[in-house]
Amino acid sequence: GAGVSQSPSNKVTEKxxxxxxxxxxxxxxxxxxxxxxxxxxxxxxLIYFQGNSAPDKSGLPSDRFSAERTGGSVSTLTIQRTQxxxxxxxxCASSPAAGRYNEQFFGPGTRLTVL
Amino acid sequence: xxxVEQSPQSLIILEGKNCTLQCNYTVSPFSNLRWYKQDxxxxxxxxxxxxxxxxxxxxxxxxxxxxxxTKQSSLHIxxxxxxxxxxxxxxxxxxxxxxxxxxxxxxxxFVKA
Numbered sequence: 001g002a003g004v005s006q007s008p009s010n011k012v013t014e015k016x017x018x019x020x021x022x023x024x025x026x027x028x029x030x031x032x033x034x035x036x037x038x039x040x041x042x043x044x045x046l047i048y049f050q051g052n053s054a055p056d057k058s059g060l061p062s063d064r065f066s067a068e069r070t071g072g073s074v075s076t077l078t079i080q081r082t083q084x085x086x087x088x089x090x091x092c093a094s095s096p097a098a099g100r101y102n103e104q105f106f107g108p109g110t111r112l113t114v115l
Numbered sequence: 116x117x118x119v120e121q122s123p124q125s126l127i128i129l130e131g132k133n134c135t136l137q138c139n140y141t142v143s144p145f146s147n148l149r150w151y152k153q154d155x156x157x158x159x160x161x162x163x164x165x166x167x168x169x170x171x172x173x174x175x176x177x178x179x180x181x182x183x184x185t186k187q188s189s190l191h192i193x194x195x196x197x198x199x200x201x202x203x204x205x206x207x208x209x210x211x212x213x214x215x216x217x218x219x220x221x222x223x224x225f226v227k228a
Contacts, residue, residue, distance in 0.1 A: 004158070031214070042119070042204070043159075043218040050214075091158055103149075104216075106158025 002026070004107035007090050012113045013082055021077040021110045025094030032075050033093045033104060034067055043091065049075065082114045117142045119207050119219035127225045132195055136222045138188040138205030148211030150179050150190045151201040153221065157214045160192070162203075192224075 005024045010059050013019050034046040045059040049069045060066070064082075069075040079086055089111050093104035119140045127184040128134050140148070145187055147166045151159035163172040163179040165188070172179050176193045209215045 035218075040220065042220040045215070048214060056214075093158070103161045103164070106160070108157050 002104055004092055004094055006090075006107040006110050008110060009108065010111045010113075012115065014115050015084060016081055018078065018080045019082055019112065021079075021090050023075045023092030023094075024105060025073065025075070025092070026105055027073075029094035029096055029105070030072070031095045031102070031104075032069055033095075034075070035091045035093065036061075036088045037091055037109070038088045041114050042077070046077070046090075050094070079112075082112075084114045087112055087114045117174055117217045118208075119205055119217045121203075121205050121219040121222050123212055123222060124220070125223040125225070127227060128195055130195060130197055130226055130228050133191065133193050134195060134224065136192075136203050136205075136224070138190070138219055140186050140188070140205070140207045140217070140219075142186075142207040142217050144210035145183065145186075146208040148179075148181055148188050149206045150177070151204040151206060153204055155201070156221060168176075195226045197226050197228060198223075200224060211228045 007022045022037045026072040030050040030051045035043040037043050047067045048056040064080045089109040091106055091109045093106045095104045122137045147164055149164045150162045152162050153159040162177050163174050164174050165181045167183050170181050178191045181188045202223050204221040205219040207217050
């Protein structure tokens with residue numbers, strides 16, 4: 001079946017603008033994760049959704065970052081008033097359920113460049 | 116502090132040769148360790164997973180080892196192919212009943228003809 005998809009694949013924006021990044025998880029997967037990957041760095045956890053539970057937002061770097069997941073499926077990561085340090089690849093992953101043994105299936109990422 | 120460190124940062128080998136990538140972690144409590152392969156412009160894909168009681172796991176030409184006492188893991192690639200050129204990421208899950216995973220920065224492998 002279809003894997004995790006993300007859009008857009010690339011986004012170039014000017015400093016101070018808001019951006020929205022979209023993630024379509026694998027159908028039926030209840031857990032959804034957002035990560036940020038800066039050049040040459042490991043993945044940095046941002047936020048986690050599991051079913052109807054309140055999301056774990058402990059990884060969001062500032063209040064300019066927010067995310068929502070509508071209907072337990074599609075998720076949108078919003079960055080307000082973008083800064084140059086927000087430039088990175090934003091990866092979304094989903095897994096069949098919460099739990100540390102469940103493999104996370106990753107999307108191709110959105111490369112964000114803030115000028 | 117939970118950390119995962121990988122070495123080397125990058126590696127260049129000739130096609131057909133073997134190589135070994137290293138991962139050291141200080142994650143506690145430990146749950147499991149995965150190796151992921153990330154091709155350029157793609158998301159990571161899981162290669163192997165090992166729990167505390169497993170010390171080796173193979174997936175084709177990829178063999179991962181785990182020493183839970185020394186908190187070290189390795190990924191051995193046999194008879195490398197050009198398609199093995201990618202980043203290899205070591206990921207350790209925290210065994211505290213939650214979902215948290217700690218990612219290493221990865222080893223960038225280049226296989227040359």
